[in-house]
Amino acid sequence: MNRPSVAVFGLGFVGLTTALGFADKGFSVRGFDVDGGRRAEIAGGGIPFHEPGLGEALARVIGKTFFVADDAMMAANGAGLCFFCVGTPGRPDGSADLADLFSALDGVLGARENARGGGGVADDCVLVVKSTVPPGTLAERVEPYVRSRGAVNPVAVNPEFLREGRCWEDFIHPDRIVCGVTDDLAKSALAALYAPFGAPIHFVTPNTAEFIKYLSNSLLATLISYSNEMALLADAVGGVEIARAFRILHEDRRLAGAGIDAYIYPGCGYGGYCLPKDTAALGALARSRGFSPRILEGVMSLNAEMPGFAARKIERAAASPTEKIGVLGLSFKPGSSDARDSPAARIIAALMADGYRNIYAYDPLAMDEFRRVYAPDIVYCASARELCETCGTVALVTAWEEFAGIDRAFPAVDFVDCRYFLKG
Ligand SMILES: NC(=O)c1ccc[n+]([C@@H]2O[C@H](COP(=O)([O-])OP(=O)(O)OC[C@H]3O[C@@H](n4cnc5c(N)ncnc54)[C@H](O)[C@@H]3O)[C@@H](O)[C@H]2O)c1
Structure with missing residues (x-):
C-alpha cells in the first residue's frame, strides 16, 4: 500500500x-x-x-x-x-x-x-x-x-x-x-x-501493545507517588530542603537528561485525563484476573490522599475559615488548558468541605474549562496579581512559569507552595 x-x-x-x-x-x-x-x-x-x-x-x-x-x-x-x-x-x-x-x-x-x-x-x-x-x-x-x-x-x-x-x-x-x-x-x-x-x-502482539501503554503511565504515576511520599516523609522528619533535595537527585547521571525529572518531583498528586484513569483501569484488570498489584494500589491510594494533605497545609496557613484563600493554577499541569481530574479541583473541594468558602482562583488558560466542568462556588480573578492583592493566603497548585518569583513580589502574602516551585 x-x-x-x-x-x-x-x-x-x-x-x-x-x-x-x-x-x-x-x-x-x-x-x-x-x-x-x-x-x-x-x-x-x-x-x-x-x-x-x-x-x-x-x-x-x-x-x-x-x-x-x-x-x-x-x-x-x-x-x-x-x-x-x-x-x-x-x-x-x-x-x-x-x-x-x-x-x-x-x-x-x-x-x-x-x-x-x-x-x-x-x-x-x-x-x-x-x-x-x-x-x-x-x-x-x-x-x-x-x-x-x-x-x-x-x-x-x-x-x-x-x-x-x-x-x-x-x-x-x-x-x-x-x-x-x-x-x-x-x-x-x-x-x-x-x-x-x-x-x-x-x-x-495486540496484548503487548496495549500493555506497553499502561506500563508507561503506571511507571510515571509511580514516580510521582514515590516523590510525594518521600516529600511527606521529609516533612515529618523536618529540616529537609525538599525542593533542593529533589533537584540534587536529578543531577545523578543515571537520571539526568532523560526528561524524567518532571515526574520525579513532589507536588500535590498526579491528575489529568490519563494517569488517574489508566492506573485505575490496570488495577481493576489485575484484580479481575485474581492478582492484587501492591505497588500500584499504594501509588493510587497515596495519590487519592494528596489533595487532603495539600488542603490541611493551606488550612494551617490560613488564620480562619473566613479568610480569603487564593488558588494559583487550575489546570492539571502547566502549559495545558486541560483541567480534567485536576488536583486543584480536589483541593478546592477538600477546603470547601472543611468550611473554607472564600476561595479565589486564577489560571492563565484553564479557567473557562474549570468553570464548565466543576462549576465550584469560587471567585475567578483576572490575573495572578489581582489574586495576590485580594487574598492573605495563596496556594500555588499548578507550576506555571509566570508564577515564578510571585512570592518575592508579594511579601505580605502567606504562600503555600504545593508544587515545591517558589522557594529553594
Ligand atoms: N490526552 C492525552 O494526553 C492522551 C495521551 C495518550 C493517549 N490518550 C488516550 O487517547 C484517547 C482519547 O483521549 P483524548 O484526550 O484525545 O480525549 P478527548 O476527550 O480530548 O477526545 C475524545 C473525542 O472523541 C469524541 N467522540 C466520542 N464518541 C465518539 C464517536 N462515537 N465518534 C466520534 N467521536 C467521538 C468526543 O466528542 C471527543 O471530542 C483516550 O483513550 C486517552 O486515554 C490520551
Missing part, C-alpha cells in the same frame, strides 16, 4: 493531533467527531483547546489533505485505515468504559453494511484502536465484535504516547511507534503510514 487514505474518529487531543499529523505528512485524512460544535470549530480553522502547533498545522492542511466529515459514514468512505481516538474514561469501579469506542466502531461498521456499489468501507480497511484500552481489549472484545457484525476487516491497536501541551511535537517526532497486529495487511498499512516519521516501529 503506498499512500493510504485515513479516517480519524474522535477529534480531541489525540485524534485531532493524529489527523493533522498524517495530513501534514501528505496523507489524505478525513476526521469525524460526534460533537457538532467541535466539528464546526475545526472546519472553521479553530482548535478547541490549547495545544501549540496545532493551529498552524490545521491552517496548512485544511481543505488540502484534511477534511472534517459531517458523519461517520462520510469519514470512513474509501479509507485504507480508520483510527479510533475516542475517550476511554474510568467507570466507578476503575475499569475502562469502552462505550464510545464501540459506538465509533458501529459508525464504521454501519458504513460498511450500508455500502452499495462503490461507497462504504472496503473489507481491507484496517480498523486501528488508538485510544488507550486495557490489555486484552482488541483480542477479546474488539475483534469478536467486528466479526459478529460479519466484517472481515483487519484490526490493530496503536497506542499513543503524546503529552498534553506538547501534542504536536510528540506526534511529529515520536521516539517509537508501537503497533499490535496479527495480520500482514494491517502491518503493511501501518508501516506505510508511519514510514515518513523516521522512528522505530515495533510490531508486537
Whole structure:
C-alpha cells in the first residue's frame, strides 16, 4: 500500500493531533467527531483547546489533505485505515468504559453494511484502536465484535504516547511507534503510514501493545507517588530542603537528561485525563484476573490522599475559615488548558468541605474549562496579581512559569507552595 487514505474518529487531543499529523505528512485524512460544535470549530480553522502547533498545522492542511466529515459514514468512505481516538474514561469501579469506542466502531461498521456499489468501507480497511484500552481489549472484545457484525476487516491497536501541551511535537517526532497486529495487511498499512516519521516501529502482539501503554503511565504515576511520599516523609522528619533535595537527585547521571525529572518531583498528586484513569483501569484488570498489584494500589491510594494533605497545609496557613484563600493554577499541569481530574479541583473541594468558602482562583488558560466542568462556588480573578492583592493566603497548585518569583513580589502574602516551585 503506498499512500493510504485515513479516517480519524474522535477529534480531541489525540485524534485531532493524529489527523493533522498524517495530513501534514501528505496523507489524505478525513476526521469525524460526534460533537457538532467541535466539528464546526475545526472546519472553521479553530482548535478547541490549547495545544501549540496545532493551529498552524490545521491552517496548512485544511481543505488540502484534511477534511472534517459531517458523519461517520462520510469519514470512513474509501479509507485504507480508520483510527479510533475516542475517550476511554474510568467507570466507578476503575475499569475502562469502552462505550464510545464501540459506538465509533458501529459508525464504521454501519458504513460498511450500508455500502452499495462503490461507497462504504472496503473489507481491507484496517480498523486501528488508538485510544488507550486495557490489555486484552482488541483480542477479546474488539475483534469478536467486528466479526459478529460479519466484517472481515483487519484490526490493530496503536497506542499513543503524546503529552498534553506538547501534542504536536510528540506526534511529529515520536521516539517509537508501537503497533499490535496479527495480520500482514494491517502491518503493511501501518508501516506505510508511519514510514515518513523516521522512528522505530515495533510490531508486537495486540496484548503487548496495549500493555506497553499502561506500563508507561503506571511507571510515571509511580514516580510521582514515590516523590510525594518521600516529600511527606521529609516533612515529618523536618529540616529537609525538599525542593533542593529533589533537584540534587536529578543531577545523578543515571537520571539526568532523560526528561524524567518532571515526574520525579513532589507536588500535590498526579491528575489529568490519563494517569488517574489508566492506573485505575490496570488495577481493576489485575484484580479481575485474581492478582492484587501492591505497588500500584499504594501509588493510587497515596495519590487519592494528596489533595487532603495539600488542603490541611493551606488550612494551617490560613488564620480562619473566613479568610480569603487564593488558588494559583487550575489546570492539571502547566502549559495545558486541560483541567480534567485536576488536583486543584480536589483541593478546592477538600477546603470547601472543611468550611473554607472564600476561595479565589486564577489560571492563565484553564479557567473557562474549570468553570464548565466543576462549576465550584469560587471567585475567578483576572490575573495572578489581582489574586495576590485580594487574598492573605495563596496556594500555588499548578507550576506555571509566570508564577515564578510571585512570592518575592508579594511579601505580605502567606504562600503555600504545593508544587515545591517558589522557594529553594
Ligand atoms: N490526552 C492525552 O494526553 C492522551 C495521551 C495518550 C493517549 N490518550 C488516550 O487517547 C484517547 C482519547 O483521549 P483524548 O484526550 O484525545 O480525549 P478527548 O476527550 O480530548 O477526545 C475524545 C473525542 O472523541 C469524541 N467522540 C466520542 N464518541 C465518539 C464517536 N462515537 N465518534 C466520534 N467521536 C467521538 C468526543 O466528542 C471527543 O471530542 C483516550 O483513550 C486517552 O486515554 C490520551
